[in-house]
Amino acid sequence: MLGQQFVTAAAIAASVLFILSLGGLSNQEKAKRAVWYGIVGMGLAVFSVMLGPNIGNYWLMIPLMIVGAVVGTMVAKRVEMTQMPQLVAALHSFVGLAAVFVGWNAEMERARVLALKAAGESLDGLSAFAATLAYKTPAELTFLQVEVVLGVFIGAVTFTGSVIAFGKLAGKIDGKPKKYPGGHALNAGAAILSLVLAIAYLNGAGFWTLLLIALLAFFIGWHLILGIGGADMPVVVSMLNSYSGWAAAAIGFTLSNDLLIVTGALVGSSGAILSYIMCKAMNRNFVSVILGGFGGTQGPAQEIEGEQVSIDAGGVSSALNDADSVIIVPGYGMAVAQAQNAVSELVRKLRSAGKEVRFGIHPVAGRLPGHMNVLLAEAKVPYDIVLEMDEINDDFASTDVVIIIGSNDIVNPAAQEDPNSPIAGMPVLKVWESKQVFVCKRGQGTGYSGIENPLFFKENTRMFYGDARASIDSLIPLID
Incomplete structure (x- = not known):
């Protein structure tokens, strides 16, 4: 009795x-507290x-806990902030697999008890x-x-789903959406068959x-996330986080563990809720995203005119020295380069x-919600100059210089100008309205979602x- 009271109070x-x-x-x-x-x-x-x-079975439990703690510590020390999104996806997969094993084990135990009672x-x-x-009733x-x-x-x-998300975030799987012949019909068919089997099981x-x-569920998770493009991957991470929570709650009900349920x-x-907020920020339909409906092309993209013109550190620093207002837009490229x-x-x-210097942060900048905010806080950037998209978007027109560091999709005007773009309708930072835009980028390739940026x-x-x-670093000594 005392043990149960302790568990309840601790829960x-x-x-x-x-x-x-x-x-x-x-x-x-x-946040730190x-x-x-x-x-x-x-x-x-x-x-x-x-x-x-x-x-x-403490003889087995304690060694396993120690091994898990050691592995977790080693992984945490080795993982950079750039790898945090794929780490989160990987951890979600562990929760999902644990739910499967617990469910299987619970059924085997149930069948065993019924067999013993019948005999x-x-x-x-x-x-x-x-x-x-x-001691459970048939209804229970x-x-x-x-x-x-x-x-x-x-x-x-x-x-x-989490394994595929990990692969896409880590660059081990192509970020472009991929569906097999049948598309949504395959997922729907697998879900219906799962329901039939569930009724048969009951x-x-x-x-x-x-x-x-x-x-069947393994197939649905694999095919579902495989069909979602890189532009929607931050929502996918949040969505899988939600799935892992509901899986944990289901485990809690099975094991009669109140803490797991809560x-x-x-x-x-x-x-x-976070997934819904992010979908709203990206002008996405929540149901369509979680069913793998976005991330593909909607038709022929608009042709892009002009050419990319490069500049050196001297040219950028000269513009910065002449500017009165500067907005910096960070993206995943800043995280990769540390x-x-x-x-x-x-x-x-x-x-x-x-100079007046501020940061413009898109809700899905990076590959994890809040990714850029954490990096900037780590670098001791004052909180009061880090502004969200809605707070700063109207200020670009009166800004002298915008510096984009490793961002692509979140500053892509095609979202507003090209109805056939995979990101059409997504709110973006309107950096092109400023007087001058400088883009820090490794090369001329497209962004994570594979979409060209006009x-x-x-x-x-x-x-x-x-x-x-x-x-x-090359700019810092040149600033007067």
């Missing part, structure tokens, strides 16, 4: 800490379950989970089966139905020279080719 405390953590992450100044709330809450959750009633054999020696099943066991089906299906979709068809449901619901609902500290130093020199060919745009950090 409430951990839930409160998780809620405080989520709430604090909405503010940059409170909010992360610690989450860390303490997770530590409390792990140890409360470990020390709870009917828990054993009139002793129920001694059962696992703690199986022992609880022995049916409800458990529903939980198992949902956990296996959602978990399997999350697993393969009517006693056996474990094989869960195996087939998992295989935590999963928090992650699932917050991920869904140029945030060089950018911070450039900003310091420009502000010391009396901005690079405009008369007031100059291409500042090279590694972003080296390019910015």
Whole structure:
């Protein structure tokens, strides 16, 4: 009894800490403390379950926890901020696969208990989970089966979807959308067949139905994310975060773990809300994105006139020295080059020279929501000069110089000018309205989504080719 009381109290405390953590992450100044709330809450959750009633096999559990902690520490130390999006996707896949295994195990235990009871054999020696099943009513066991089906299906979709998202974010899989003949019909057919198998399972068809449901869901997750283009990948990461939360909640119901239910619901609902907000910011239809409906071409793209004109550090620094107002637009290229500290130093020199310097941040800049904000905060850039798209978009027309560092799709005028563009209708930073635009870019290739950018060919745009950090470093000594 004492053990259960401890687990209940710890679950409430951990839930409160998780809620405080989520709430604090909405503010940059409170985010560090909010992360610690989450860390303490997770530590409390792990140890409360470990020390709870009917828990054993510590000889196996503790070594596995140590191995997991060591691996997690090593990965965390090696992962750069540029790799954070794919790391998040990879971690989502673990949650999904865990849900599948828990669901399978729960069904095997349920079938075992029913077989023992039917044969009139002793129920001694059962696992703690199986022992609880022995006292459930037929209605409660049916409800458990529903939980198992949902956990296996959602978990399997999350697993393969996250693996594909990881591959696209890491550049191991082409970021362009790819669908096999049949497209959405294949996904719909697999979902309908999964529903038929779920009904058969609930009517006693056996474990094989869960195996087939998992295989079909693996296909849906794989094909679904494969068909979503790079322009929508930040939404995909958030969406998979939501899926992993609901998978965790399903595990919680199966295991009768209140903390998993609460935590999963928090992650699932917050991920869904974030996905919706991001879709709204990108002028996307939420349902269409999660069904793989965006990311492909809508028709022949408009022809681009002009040519890309390059400029050297001397030309850029001269324009900066003459400017009164400067807006910097960072993107994934800044993260790849680890140029945030060089950018911070450039900003310091420009502000010391009396220039007005601000940052324009698109809601989906980088490959993870908030990616650029974290990098700039790490480089000690003042919070008050880092502005969101809605706050700064009307100011470009009165700005002397815009410096774009590794951004592409979020500054692409085709979103507003070309109805056939894959990103047509997506709100973008209207950098082309400024007097001069300088683009720090490695080469003349397209962005992550593979879409050509007419901005690079405009008369007031100059291409500042090279590694972003080296390019910015070359500007700093030239600022008067």
